[in-house]
Amino acid sequence: MAKLADVFSEKERTNWLKSWLAIDIAKSGLQHLVKTEAQNFHSSIYTSIFSMQTPLVCCSTANLLTCPTPKVCKIWRKTCSMHDPASNYTRPCPVNICDKVMGQIANNHRYRGPSWKCTSAQRWASHPWEIAKCYFPEDGYDKQMSFEDTDFNGIISFLLNFKPFDQRFSFSIKQKPTDPACLLTKARDICKAVRHTSVCKVTDIDLNDYFTTLTDLLGDPTSLAHDSSAQDAVIKLQQLKQDTFKITTAEMCNGLKEAQQILQKVEHTAEEAIDEIKKYILTCTDDIKSQTGICKEEILYSRDQCKTEIVTQTVSCKKILDSHTTTCKNEIEKKTNTCKNEFDDHIIKCKSEFDNNAAKYKEELKEASENVLHFITVDEYNPCNYELAREGKYIILFYTFRWFLEKYERNKTGILLI
Missing domain, CATH: 1.20.120 (Four Helix Bundle (Hemerythrin (Met), subunit A))
Known part of the structure; x- marks a missing residue:
């Protein structure tokens, strides 16, 4: 078995790696709850709409959205990035199905602002996770096809934005700006802090706060306290905190790989943004x-x-x-x-x-x-x-x-x- 202390000579860098592992463990503890809710929501939609009829694939996401749709359509020289060519023009669903599914998705979004760019309406009928992606952040999740492909930030966003999760936690997810942050919001902030640090370091105090927040979340008495996957994750978090967690070299490599992928993703996103800005400047110049x-x-x-x-x-x-x-x-x-x-x-x-x-x-x-x-x-x-x-x-x-x-x-x- 490999030891985390063997990876970095600086303790704060080891803490940063522990933070990544803690996030990964917490994600595994949420797997059963999240996948079950996504499947149930998918089944409830299509059962009520089709009444045991076979679903039909007929519309793209662009066909269902009006132009321009905020945060989706980019208009340049009278051309829409979402609705061109003509096959993507807005039109009613020929069988009056996709419009209803879209309405159900919007009605169950806490802020009525689904991430339409992340999802493909043509896969809604056959892939429950494609509907779940409507509750993810707006960018970076269009190619995530399963729970395993999705990072912790996307999972927490699903928990925060999907209204039926109100019944699965003992605390209030919907809060006023003056209210203290709930455990889901704190968990998302942990992911952001670990992901966006420029020095790849975490102090002992912050690390202890991370363990406390994630453990409290997975031990919520309404649902997760009775979830075996969540409780296994709690045990692993305690072991990781006490340095008794037995991690294999493969698991360590997976943790490092995931951290590397996140950093590369951030770097790639920045490069894409720079390239897009350059192209836009050239286009504007021309x-x-x-x-x-x-x-x-x-x-x-x-x-x-x-x-x-x-x-x-x-x-x-x-x-x-x-x-x-x-x-x-x-x-x-x-x-x-x-x-x-x-x-x-x-x-x-x-x-x-x-x-x-x-x-x-x-x-x-x-x-x-x-x-x-x-x-x-x-x-x-x-x-x-x-x-x-x-x-x-x-x-x-x-x-x-x-x-x-x-x-x-x-x-x-x-x-x-x-």
Whole structure:
């Protein structure tokens, strides 16, 4: 038999290995309870749905989920990681069976958030563990096909999330945020602490707490205290704690192998995450370049369109302006010709009236002159005749002045004053 102290020279590293072995022992103690509940739940679902009929395999998990489903669907460039290609599109179950099974799974989840990524609906009818996986953590359990393939963290998650386990423990699994952690939560925290330590060391105090928590869990009086597998595990935990546990080299190798696999799984998950981030960055970079090119082309196209539109509008406006200018020019010329004709007609009319009045005044002036001369020649020394002659002279001057005044006014305004 090999001794654990022979593996590491540091006690805290030996404690870390003991912690892994304690977790593995506790898992074996939960095997009967967990497998029985998974089988019973599977049987109850299909018995109630089929009523002794043979189950049919008809739908994939993607067919049953709407898109997008939170924490499942990843949409990129209008493509869903879950629902593409078309065979995975959401659709009702043709025989109305898978939808009912899915509803039962969701109703029995404590937080109504089953891990749909971990399960395959096509295996629900024939594999009870495939339904149990709906209550596991969201990532890393899609390929675990049995209890033996599943790690302690997955088993504890099943116990925490599956509501029927409320009847199998003396303590309350569903707790408020302010309540102390239950034994299942403490057991899960042990697994996380041992798995995620960077130095692979556990102190004596922490190790004793681990043994106490796991022993109390397996000794719960409601169900596990009466379970032979659980009680065998309790005995092994006591022996491991007291360094009297007889472990074979093969068992030690299995424990180390499991610890190594967990570490490799964590490392692999980190590498996958890094690779995925790198791919995403490259995809985003390519997409940005592509969109930049598209935007540049659209900008250039819009610029050319605007330029063409400006030229078109300029030509159109020029044509409209030229047409309007021509119309105005023609209208001005038309009005000018009309005014010129009217002005010429008025000039002719005024000239005619002037000539008529001039002849009239000329005759009147001639007649007046003759009368004046007649008075003057009759009796030059007659005072009366002298006065008449003087008045006639004034009359001649008056008409002569009027005639020249009217001629002046006609030449200035083109209007004859009568």
